[in-house]
Amino acid sequence: MEERTTTDYARNFDPEWFLSHYHCPVDDKDGMGQGLKSIQDTLHDLCSQDVRFGERLLDVGTGPTVHSVLRISREVRDIDLSDYTPGNIQILKDWKDGKRNEEMSLIQYEMKLVGDTRPVEEREQELRDKVKGIYAIDVTTGNVFIEHAPKNPSYDVITSLLCLEAVSDSREVYKKCLANVTRLVKEGGYIIMLGVLESTFYKVGSFRFPCAPITAEDVIAGVKANGFKVIKFTSLPTPGMEDNEFSDCKATFGILAQKST
Numbered sequence: 431m432e433e434r435t436t437t438d439y440a441r442n443f444d445p446e447w448f449l450s451h452y453h454c455p456v457d458d459k460d461g462m463g464q465g466l467k468s469i470q471d472t473l474h475d476l477c478s479q480d481v482r483f484g485e486r487l488l489d490v491g492t493g494p495t496v497h498s499v500l501r502i503s504r505e506v507r508d509i510d511l512s513d514y515t516p517g518n519i520q521i522l523k524d525w526k527d528g529k530r531n532e533e534m535s536l537i538q539y540e541m542k543l544v545g546d547t548r549p550v551e552e553r554e555q556e557l558r559d560k561v562k563g564i565y566a567i568d569v570t571t572g573n574v575f576i577e578h579a580p581k582n583p584s585y586d587v588i589t590s591l592l593c594l595e596a597v598s599d600s601r602e603v604y605k606k607c608l609a610n611v612t613r614l615v616k617e618g619g620y621i622i623m624l625g626v627l628e629s630t631f632y633k634v635g636s637f638r639f640p641c642a643p644i645t646a647e648d649v650i651a652g653v654k655a656n657g658f659k660v661i662k663f664t665s666l667p668t669p670g671m672e673d674n675e676f677s678d679c680k681a682t683f684g685i686l687a688q689k690s691t
């Protein structure tokens with residue numbers, strides 16, 4: 431099928447396609463599962479630093495999956511999820527109401543990383559109970575919350591995976607989004623971001639969504655410019671993606687940074 435380029439998430443981002451292609455069981459053979467494990471490994475590493483994250487977390491651009499908050503949910507009391515795309519928000523609400531489940535092998539993988547031997551259903555319910563709000567947001571605007579804002583829009587910790595570079599079509603827009611999001615972190619609070627470097631697009635269904643081809647320097651300089659000190663930055667090359675149909679990223683990154691007081 432011919433691919434079209436779009437930035438219209440509300441109309442063209444198909445959550446079910448996204449889940450079935452990018453959120454397969456972690457032991458699949460075609461490599462996507464390996465990528466999901468690598469994300470959990472990086473989150474585990476960043477969440478295991480000598481840091482007290484505080485009580486309230488906002489995950490930015492959650493998408494139709496809660497994989498971003500699996501590991502850090504162990505460190506915080508309350509979690510707010512957020513996204514721009516109505517279809518994703520509906521899936522998150524259905525998950526919260528117990529009408530859908532997260533990919534079970536992913537939950538099990540995270541449990542194995544921390545040595546949690548409880549039944550997977552108990553762990554998923556614990557996560558549901560910690561999720562207090564699901565918000566519509568637009569990180570490209572100064573007022574990030576677009577319908578209802580939380581009573582206290584200032585968080586101890588913000589996580590965001592594969593979002594800011596994916597919703598920006600230039601490095602300038604990326605910088606603006608980063609400023610809009612980091613503003614929501616309390617003084618002394620933390621940000622954890624995982625993403626892709628030097629990617630120009632990723633695919634969802636028959637659409638290509640353009641990405642800002644950010645570099646490690648853009649990420650590090652970007653958080654510093656917003657008053658953060660970098661605690662840990664990691665990057666892994668993703669060789670052989672030049673002709674990949676899903677994305678042309680050159681590397682992945684993870685960063686943990688603290689806002690100055």
Ligand SMILES: C[S@@+](CC[C@H](N)C(=O)[O-])C[C@H]1O[C@@H](n2cnc3c(N)ncnc32)[C@H](O)[C@@H]1O
Nearest residue numbers: 439491492493514515567568569591592596597
């Ligand atoms: C590549 S997906 C990543 C989803 C999820 N964080 C993950 O790790 O699988 C990018 C996400 O950004 C969301 N998004 C698109 N435009 C946005 C905007 N203006 N503000 C916030 N999120 C947006 C999309 O709906 C989508 O869920």
